[in-house]
Amino acid sequence: MGIKIMPSLLSADFANLQSEIAAVGSADGIHVDVMDYRFVPNLTLGLPVVESLRKATDKLLDIHLMIEEPDRWAPSYAEAGAESVTFHVEASSAPVRLARELRARGARAGMALRPATPIEPYADLLGELDLILIMTVEPGFGGQKFLDVMLPKLRRTRELLDATGADIWLEVDGGISADTIARCAEAGADTFVAGSAVFGADDPDAMVNTLRSEASAHAAHSR
Numbered sequence: 001m002g003i004k005i006m007p008s009l010l011s012a013d014f015a016n017l018q019s020e021i022a023a024v025g026s027a028d029g030i031h032v033d034v035m036d037y038r039f040v041p042n043l044t045l046g047l048p049v050v051e052s053l054r055k056a057t058d059k060l061l062d063i064h065l066m067i068e069e070p071d072r073w074a075p076s077y078a079e080a081g082a083e084s085v086t087f088h089v090e091a092s093s094a095p096v097r098l099a100r101e102l103r104a105r106g107a108r109a110g111m112a113l114r115p116a117t118p119i120e121p122y123a124d125l126l127g128e129l130d131l132i133l134i135m136t137v138e139p140g141f142g143g144q145k146f147l148d149v150m151l152p153k154l155r156r157t158r159e160l161l162d163a164t165g166a167d168i169w170l171e172v173d174g175g176i177s178a179d180t181i182a183r184c185a186e187a188g189a190d191t192f193v194a195g196s197a198v199f200g201a202d203d204p205d206a207m208v209n210t211l212r213s214e215a216s217a218h219a220a221h222s223r
Ligand SMILES: O=C(CO)[C@H](O)[C@H](O)COP(=O)(O)O
Pocket: 008, 031, 033, 066, 137, 138, 139, 140, 141, 142, 143, 144, 173, 174, 175, 176, 193, 194, 195, 196, 197
């Protein structure tokens, strides 16, 4: 699928969520942040809203679970029809089992890492996964400044993913904009989440295309 741009929905109101999706027709998928006031100090939306979004759009739904106990809750998001379900490794008690449960329900199995979590301890797990999400801000809030100290981790993750030979998406999330996306693409990311850069733009769909062009021009990796 090559370079993928996933706008991150900002709204908490269902009508506004639908408007945001309609405003980014060129997007490769829609990134949905699920937060529970426990894993992160913020609360967004949960399974019932994702089930409603599934009925409202054919777009690929890329779910990012910033929640405690993902082993318990994540499989339901796959059953709801999300194409991709990402849990935080810091919150999972059995990441391999959870990844297998997600795949068994037809979703891509994603594993996210907070900025302080290294990738190396998980090198042997990568073959169980379809997506690795490297957070480029502390999870919890949109609109934060991109942490460029994450670039070495991104490069290292790309090396490890290439060594598997498998089609595992390498996603970045947090502070991604026309100013920062090139550095992430050069470091090996192929999937880009952007919230404020897209929905804060005068023309969100044009910004999706700008981000894709910029990433494509600097891509170290695109299948
Ligand atoms: O939720 C987030 C952090 O938890 C992300 O930063 C959000 O998905 C994207 O927002 P922005 O592009 O404004 O950083």
